[in-house]
Amino acid sequence: MSVSTIKEKTVRELIDNALSQAISYGDYRAMVNQLALEGKATGPNQTEALANYTMLNDRRMKRFDKTVKVSDAQIETIKKLDRKITFLVLTESWCGDASPSLPVMNKITEHTEKIDFKVVLRDEHEALMNRFLTNGAMSIPKLIILDSETKEVLGDWGPRPQPAAQMVLDHKAQYGKIMPELKEELQQWYNKDKGQTILNELLASLPLK
Template sequence: MATPVLSAERLAASYSYATYRQLIDALQAEGKTTGPQQSQLLTDYTHLNVQRMSRLDKTVQLLPELHTALATLEKPYVCVVITEGWCGDAAQIVPVLEAVAQASAGKLTTHYLLRDENLDLIDQYLTDGGRSIPKLVVLEADTLVEVAQWGPRPAPAQTMFLELKSQQLPFEEFSTQLHGWYAKDKTQSTQQELAQLIQTLS
């Protein structure tokens, strides 16, 4: 029998989207962010990310093919999202994951875990040897066994990320180009890949 990805107790201790956002806001008020590393730079990134998430919460419109894929789900699944408040990619993607779950008529439930508090978990889902986030892990609701995974970013963004990384650009330029891609894409690539993933569950 396949092994559960995590225990029911650990899942129960995870954040909902609302409590995840509340945690980030509370830390921001103290001049902090999530995770053990604290710096003004990370706090500034987190402030930007709160703005990104708030904007996306209001503007994400799910694609018709995503609604179609959701309608084919015959049983419930647990969606574990490994994330952090300072992560720019997470800010661009997490609101989309939540919107998909909200549109699933209860078939998908989201549970948010902080990467640096769950290193044993993220270390099962490394990207090119790195602890890249966000990471979505879809589990059978009754067994908590993995059935699918996705992340840390849609394929076109990952390609761009690797190209920019190879150029060894200053971080600000790197970040500006990557977030410029997200702005132009308007969550379409993320949604299309999520639709394909959901279809594999049906």
């Protein structure tokens, strides 16, 4: 058995394990809401900062759940899916980039029965996360797009849409590190964009007829 075959088998096992523990988007939203009420966060580290980010993200996801709009043309694109697929996303309650992204993913699934949307926590699935790093980092949210029958990896997306990713690169180039004000700038961009860039990037990654 070749090294590549062994590696592929390992990825498949990691995916199967994650799927066996995954929860629905509805259950994830309920969990984040409860954590926000309790002043807690997902993950092994419980800090005031992470609890505050969880509370902010709960409010942001509620807003995006209500305000993300899918056009007729975008719905027609979604309906061109040529097979049943699974959206498996790695995230945590405190992740700022997840608050606009997961509602958009869910909005796509509302327009087709061919997508099964599942959520797992990154820190409970580090081995899988390490297979889908972004520039060597465990950046989230990370969406893995799978063939629902074969579990073949068809693509991945994340942790943020291209314009937001460019904002981060430009910021690092200017300051040499991430400054606190960048988080506010990113949220302002997400609010103004209303999920449309994420939506279009995700639609471009779907296996279509």
